[in-house]
Amino acid sequence: MKKIAVLVSGGGTNLQAIFDACDSGIIKNGRVSVVVSSKEGAYALERAKNHGVEGIVIPKKDYPDRVEYTKKLISELQTRDIDLVVLAGFMIILDECFTRTFENRVMNVHPALIPSFCGEGFYGLHVHEAALAKGVKLTGATVHFVNEVCDGGPIIAQKSVPILEGDTPEILQRRVMEEAEWKLLPEAIELFCADRLTVADNIVHIK
Numbered sequence: 685m686k687k688i689a690v691l692v693s694g695g696g697t698n699l700q701a702i703f704d705a706c707d708s709g710i711i712k713n714g715r716v717s718v719v720v721s722s723k724e725g726a727y728a729l730e731r732a733k734n735h736g737v738e739g740i741v742i743p744k745k746d747y748p749d750r751v752e753y754t755k756k757l758i759s760e761l762q763t764r765d766i767d768l769v770v771l772a773g774f775m776i777i778l779d780e781c782f783t784r785t786f787e788n789r790v791m792n793v794h795p796a797l798i799p800s801f802c803g804e805g806f807y808g809l810h811v812h813e814a815a816l817a818k819g820v821k822l823t824g825a826t827v828h829f830v831n832e833v834c835d836g837g838p839i840i841a842q843k844s845v846p847i848l849e850g851d852t853p854e855i856l857q858r859r860v861m862e863e864a865e866w867k868l869l870p871e872a873i874e875l876f877c878a879d880r881l882t883v884a885d886n887i888v889h890i891k
């Protein structure tokens with residue numbers, strides 16, 4: 685059984701989807717050992733508590749810089765012997781020593797079809813605002829391994845979602861979550877936990 689850490693900053697609906705997938709058997713080969721929040725009072729911490737999973741808060745403001753923050757995070761995860769780190773709405777960009785330490789063991793869910801609407805500044809609702817402003821007719825979600833390039837790591841899974849007349853960023857965000865993120869992320873986690881993912885030359889292969 686792989687040990688999973690989920691890093692969050694907000695509501696944690698993706699975290700909830702992971703818990704539900706563990707309960708329903710979609711995730712068979714892994715369990716969430718710890719939830720780490722960058723924000724005190726994040727609702728995701730309640731979800732962890734309701735599920736009997738340890739929740740810890742590591743606020744960015746308590747650390748002088750990105751490197752010190754990242755080192756603290758690494759040490760908390762290493763202490764718990766974590767196999768897979770999942771960024772599920774985690775809104776802090778970490779120092780690259782993080783992905784060096786957990787190479788091809790950090791997964792992120794992004795609410796667009798990478799390489800569209802991604803990179804620095806594209807997070808949360810901003811991603812959907814940008815998709816609507818461009819007038820694209822299809823968007824979606826991407827689950828990828830995290831490397832030193834923001835949203836640039838090897839892609840594990842993608843799913844498209846239509847943009848409909850009258851969409852607001854909030855309506856679109858909800859559709860992308862329901863139709864793509866909440867399914868894709870648990871499926872990708874199970875593939876990792878079942879040792880079915882390999883990475884060669886920045887490309888993910890599924891066995």
Ligand code: GAR
Pocket residue numbers: 692693694695696697698699772773774793794795806807808811861865
């Ligand atoms: C999700 O839509 C996730 O894809 C996005 O933040 C939201 C978090 O929601 N992540 C990013 O934009 C990362 N670049 P949640 O806390 O309810 O899971």
